[in-house]
Amino acid sequence: MPIYLDYNATAPLRHEVVESVLLLDGLPANPSSVHYFGRQARFLIDEARLAIAHSLGVSPHELIFTSGGTESNNMVIANFDQVITSAVEHDAVLAACPGAMILPVNKEGQICLEALDRRLSALPEDIRPRTLVSIMAANNETGIIHPLGDVVRLCKHHQIACHSDMVQFLGKSPIDLHASGLDFASFSAHKIGGPSGIGALWCHPGRHLTSLLSGGGQERGRRAGTENIIGIHGFGAAVKRLDIDAMNAISSWRDNAEALICEGCPDIEVIGSDVARLANTSALYLPKIEAQTAVMKLDLAGFAVSAGAACSSGKLKPSHVIAAMGRGEAAAHVIRISAGWKTEESDFLGVARAIIEFYKHY
Ligand code: PLP
Numbered sequence: 001m002p003i004y005l006d007y008n009a010t011a012p013l014r015h016e017v018v019e020s021v022l023l024l025d026g027l028p029a030n031p032s033s034v035h036y037f038g039r040q041a042r043f044l045i046d047e048a049r050l051a052i053a054h055s056l057g058v059s060p061h062e063l064i065f066t067s068g069g070t071e072s073n074n075m076v077i078a079n080f081d082q083v084i085t086s087a088v089e090h091d092a093v094l095a096a097c098p099g100a101m102i103l104p105v106n107k108e109g110q111i112c113l114e115a116l117d118r119r120l121s122a123l124p125e126d127i128r129p130r131t132l133v134s135i136m137a138a139n140n141e142t143g144i145i146h147p148l149g150d151v152v153r154l155c156k157h158h159q160i161a162c163h164s165d166m167v168q169f170l171g172k173s174p175i176d177l178h179a180s181g182l183d184f185a186s187f188s189a190h191k192i193g194g195p196s197g198i199g200a201l202w203c204h205p206g207r208h209l210t211s212l213l214s215g216g217g218q219e220r221g222r223r224a225g226t227e228n229i230i231g232i233h234g235f236g237a238a239v240k241r242l243d244i245d246a247m248n249a250i251s252s253w254r255d256n257a258e259a260l261i262c263e264g265c266p267d268i269e270v271i272g273s274d275v276a277r278l279a280n281t282s283a284l285y286l287p288k289i290e291a292q293t294a295v296m297k298l299d300l301a302g303f304a305v306s307a308g309a310a311c312s313s314g315k316l317k318p319s320h321v322i323a324a325m326g327r328g329e330a331a332a333h334v335i336r337i338s339a340g341w342k343t344e345e346s347d348f349l350g351v352a353r354a355i356i357e358f359y360k361h362y
Contacts, residue, residue, distance in 0.1 A: 002302045003347045007191070007280060007340035008140050008168060009306055013234075014193035014341065020237035021195070021230050029229045032216070041229055048236025055239050056185075057176035058202055064209070064222045065232050068199035069167035072186035073134070075201055075212045075223075076163045080132035084119055084160075086111050086146075087324035088139055093165055094320075097134075108275045109144040109325045111135055111151060120158035132184075133162045137169035141321045141336055143281025144272040145169075152181035161207065167191055167199075171242040172278050183207050189231065193341055194238030198231025243341070250339050251279035257337075257348035258282055264356035271322065271334060280339040284355070285322075285330045288362040292316045294335050294355075301354040303347075307335045 004012065029041035046060070053060040066072045070092040077083055083097040088105050103115045116133070123131060133155050138145045148164060155162035163184035166175065171192040177185055184207065188199040203209050203222075215224030258270045261284065271283035286294050291307030295316070298305050307316050318331035337351055 002299070002304050003350060004304050005337045005339055005343065005347060005351055006304050006306045007343075008143075008336065008338035010190045010196065011193045011340045012342055013195065014238055014241055016241050017194055017234045017237045021234050024230055024233060031227055031229065032218070041227075044233050045227055045229060048232045048239075051236045052187075052200060052239050055175070055242060056187075056202060057178050059205070061220065062202055062205055064201045064203060064219045065227060065235075066199045066201050066223060067197050067228070068190070069165065069186050069188035070199075071212070072188075072199050072201035073163075073165055075209065076184045076186070076203075077132065077134065078212055079209050080161070081130040082123075082127055083132050083134055084116070085134045086136070088141075088144075088321045089134065089136055090140055090165060090167070093134055093136070105324050107326050109139065109142055109272055109321070110275060111146045113147065113150050113154065116151065117154055120154060120160055123158070123160070128159055131160050133160055134165065135162075136165040136167075138166075138172070138278050139321060140168045141319055141334070142272045142283040143168070143278035143338070145173075145276040145278065148180070148182075156181060168278060172244065172247050172280060174244060177202055177204075184209075189235035189238055192238045192242060195231045195234040198228050198235050200235070241341075246341070248279050250343060253343075253345045253348040254279065254282050254337075254339065257352040258284075260349070260352040261355050264352075265359045268355075268359065269330075271325075271327075271330075280343075282337040283322075283334050284337070285327070285334050286355075286359060287330070287333060289333065289359065291333050291335050294358075297358045298335075298351065298354055301358070303351045303354055305335055305337045305351065 028037045031042040031045050049060040073092045074096045077096045083100040085100050086103045104112045106112055135151045152162050161183045164182055166185045167188045170187050183204045185202045190196040211222050211224050213224040267287050269285040295307045322334050323331040
């Protein structure tokens with residue numbers, strides 16, 4: 001089996017998640033039913049909601065279960081007329097607001113706060129209540145962490161609603177949403193070892209969101225459709241297994257691997273090494289080789305990593321994230337190594353050696 005180092009794309013399902021889902025074996029689980037089986041289903045959903053809410057520092061009724069990060073981002077964006085976002089967001093934000101004002105990032109990949117302040121100051125008074133600022137907590141391609149506290153402070157000062165795509169942040173740093181000052185936040189279960197097709201949108205109790213879908217009154221009227229109980233229950237089980245200390249320990253393995261690579265191949269550059277990054281992510285600029293080729297070489301050597309953003313077709317496109325950092329020349333040459341709960345120190349050493357081995361021939 002190859003070594004899997006593509007956790008930012010998706011994490012392997014955790015055993016505990018699979019085991020917890022087996023509880024549903026044979027259970028007809030529609031929580032809207034008033035009979036015994038319906039009540040059992042409702043109990044399981046409430047239990048998962050409580051566990052997830054607890055880990056985010058919010059009340060359970062503030063969470064809306066969705067089909068994942070994409071739907072959560074789309075839903076909050078659809079509730080506003082004007083969106084201000086950054087050039088390095090995931091397509092689940094950028095494609096959902098084609099008319100958005102796009103803010104630049106600095107050469108370190110972090111949101112340009114002066115540009116945000118200027119945009120917010122220039123907003124006409126009547127548009128402010130219908131405007132949303134959406135800035136991701138951490139970037140999926142580089143792991144670079146944005147100064148969200150400063151973003152929130154500016155939004156509060158200008159009285160603008162603030163959302164964060166926290167899909168990559170969950171499980172890698174502690175989250176306290178009530179203390180954060182945010183109004184909305186998006187999450188996805190499959191990035192933390194839960195099932196695909198389930199996520200959550202957190203909505204501050206002082207805010208109101210209308211449903212994207214028309215239908216039943218599930219999720220307090222905010223998300224129509226029979227609840228995905230397998231997904232929700234699995235999401236709850238995955239959240240219970242989050243271990244931020246273990247995740248932080250990974251950063252020293254990552255740093256050692258990066259040091260080894262840069263020593264063996266001095267022209268390889270670590271993207272974002274000067275700013276706060278997720279502990280599990282390493283984005284490497286390989287000037288002499290296209291990222292697509294490097295990913296294939298590593299695949300042959302037994303390591304599954306990725307490059308830029310994979311399209312749904314499976315093809316690779318140059319990274320809009322790296323390009324937005326003013327590094328157009330590097331956009332097709334950056335590979336991403338991302339680790340998670342099954343990763344061992346030897347996996348990092350192995351991938352570092354494999355990179356040095358093939359790169360020295362270029
Ligand atoms: N936002 C970010 C930052 C992501 O990395 C992803 C997934 O790659 C998404 C949103 C989309 O989440 P989902 O796959 O649950 O729709």
